[in-house]
Amino acid sequence: MKKVMLIMTLAAMTLTSCGSKKKIADLEAKNKEIQDLLNTTTVKLNTCLTEKDALANQVDFLKKNNTDLINNMGNLTTLTAKGAENLEKSLESLKEKDLKINRLQDALTKKDSVTLALVTSLKREVGIDDPDININVEKGVVMISIADNLLFKSGSYEVSDKAKGVLAKVxxxxxxxPDFECMVEGHTDNVPIKNAVLLDNWDLSVKRATSIVRVLHKDLGVSPKQLIPAGRSSYIPLVDNDTPANRAKNRRTRIIIMPKIDQFYDMLEKEMKNLSDGK
Structure with a gap:
């Protein structure tokens, strides 16, 4: 009987202990849930405070901006009749400048039209079927490129009779x-040359250019005031000087027909001075 009572007592104590542990576990879970909720609420509170500060700053900015706008409106309303008159004069001045700029553009367009007409005339006079003669427009001027073999013998600067026929047309x-200038440029390949007459390719290119200029002036009646000889040696090649065919392409004379530079720049300078003076 005592054994039975002892067993029952132990069982009761065990059940009571299990119940207490379950309650503690429930309380701990509840406490954790409350703690998580508190943490979340704290984060939201901090976010709200930050947003509140930002909104406060924005309100201050809007207030200041509103004040500035009101002040600016006041300044605009105090615009005097004299100010309005000056504004109108400025607009008129801008219109005049636009007209002058348009005149400059018209002058450039006219120059381009004359240049194209020159090209057409040259191609008609000289003919465009000869592969040794190339006529085109580069940078607003007429370029006539004539191959070396059409003008000179190798290493010589004496103009051939065949070349004089082409030069007569040019x-x-x-x-x-008569209001245009003509620059004659001599070009060589990069093969060095030196003899009793010629010092180097510079010398050859200059002598070839002056030979063409003399023919144009003395034989064909071109005014010397229009003629400009120039030697470029081998320093502006069309292609690499790596084959005989390429070196032949680079040996050439280029005749450039262009408006007189001083007249053209005088016109531009005069118009720009008028613009700066507000005329």
Missing amino acids: AKVINSK
Whole structure:
């Protein structure tokens, strides 16, 4: 009987202990849930405070901006009749400048039109079927490139009789444009040359250019005031000087027909001075 009572007592104590542990576990879980909720609430509170500060700053900015706008409106309303008159004068001045700029553009367009007309005339006079003669427009001027073998013998600067026929056609166009200049450029390949007459390729290119200029002036009646000889040696090649065919391409004379530079710049300078003076 005592054994039975002892067993029952132990059982009761065990059940009571289990119940207490369950309550503690429940309380701990509840406490954790409350703690998590508190943490979340704290984060939201901090966010709200930050947003509140930002909104407060924005309100201050808007207030200041509103004040500035009100002040600016006040300044605008105090615009005087004299100020309005000055504004109107400025607009008129801008219109005049636009007209002058348009005149400059018209002058450039006219120059381009004359240049294209020159090209057409040259191609008609000289002919465009000869592969040794190339006529085109580069940077607003007429370029006539004539191959070396059409003008000179190898290493020589004496103009051939065949070349004089082509130069006569070029001279006819130059003479029809007395307000234009004609620059004659001699170009060589990079093979060094030196003999009793020629010092180097510079010397050869200059002598070839002056030979062409003499023919244009003395034989074909071009005014010397229009003629400019120039030697470029081998320093502006069309292609690499790596084959005989390429070196032949680089040996050439280029005749450039262009408006007189001083006249053109005088016109630009005058117009720009008028613009700066507000005329």
